[in-house]
Amino acid sequence: MRTISKFCISALVASTLVFTGCQQYIQPQEQTTTPVVEAPNQFNLQGKIGVRTPQQSGSAFFTWVQEQDEFDIELSGILGVGKTQINGKPGAVSLQSAKTGLIMAATPEELLERATGWQAPITHLVKWVQAKPATAHAQLSKDESGRATQIIEDGWVVDLSYDNNATLPNKLILKQALETGKENRITMIIQNR
Structure with missing residues (x-):
C-alpha cells in the first residue's frame, strides 16, 4: 500500500478541522413575541470525508462527537489505518497522529493554519451540518420544504x-474558489446521526 504524502495528510487534517470549533455567539435582536430557545449544539456523526485541492486529494472515515462547544473527532483510513484524533474546547484545540505528533492551538482556525497552511x-461547520447559517450575513437558499440547500x-x-x-442533510459539498480559477473542495457524507 502506498504511503500517503505529507500534503495529503495535511489536507485530510484540514478537512477534519473543518468539523471543529466553538460557536460564535450572535446577540439576538429584541423580539415582541416569545423568543425561541435553540437547543445546544449536541450531536454524534459518522461518515466519510473527501478533500480535493489543485495539488492533492484524499479521503477518510470520521466520527465526530459535539457537546455544545466541546468536540472529539476521530479520523481514520480503511480498516482504521492512520488514525488522527482532534479534541477541542474553548481556548484549547489539539491534534494527535502518528504522522504529525501533537499539535496544539487556541482555536480550530489557528490549528488548521499550523497543520496545513x-x-x-472552520467553526461554521457545526451549524452547516445542522443546515443552519453560522452568521447573520450568510446567503441562504431553501427548497420547497423550507430546508436549506445552499449556504454562501x-x-x-x-x-x-x-x-x-x-430534515438534516446527509451530504455537504464545501467549495472555496481560488484566485487561480480552481477550487478547494470538501465532500462530507453523513452515514449515521
Missing part, C-alpha cells in the same frame, strides 16, 4: 443534500 472559517458564507459555498423527507 489553510485559512478557513465567508468565502465558502456549501451545497446540502437530503435523503427523502429528512
Whole structure:
C-alpha cells in the first residue's frame, strides 16, 4: 500500500478541522413575541470525508462527537489505518497522529493554519451540518420544504443534500474558489446521526 504524502495528510487534517470549533455567539435582536430557545449544539456523526485541492486529494472515515462547544473527532483510513484524533474546547484545540505528533492551538482556525497552511472559517461547520447559517450575513437558499440547500458564507459555498423527507442533510459539498480559477473542495457524507 502506498504511503500517503505529507500534503495529503495535511489536507485530510484540514478537512477534519473543518468539523471543529466553538460557536460564535450572535446577540439576538429584541423580539415582541416569545423568543425561541435553540437547543445546544449536541450531536454524534459518522461518515466519510473527501478533500480535493489543485495539488492533492484524499479521503477518510470520521466520527465526530459535539457537546455544545466541546468536540472529539476521530479520523481514520480503511480498516482504521492512520488514525488522527482532534479534541477541542474553548481556548484549547489539539491534534494527535502518528504522522504529525501533537499539535496544539487556541482555536480550530489557528490549528488548521499550523497543520496545513489553510485559512478557513472552520467553526461554521457545526451549524452547516445542522443546515443552519453560522452568521447573520450568510446567503441562504431553501427548497420547497423550507430546508436549506445552499449556504454562501465567508468565502465558502456549501451545497446540502437530503435523503427523502429528512430534515438534516446527509451530504455537504464545501467549495472555496481560488484566485487561480480552481477550487478547494470538501465532500462530507453523513452515514449515521
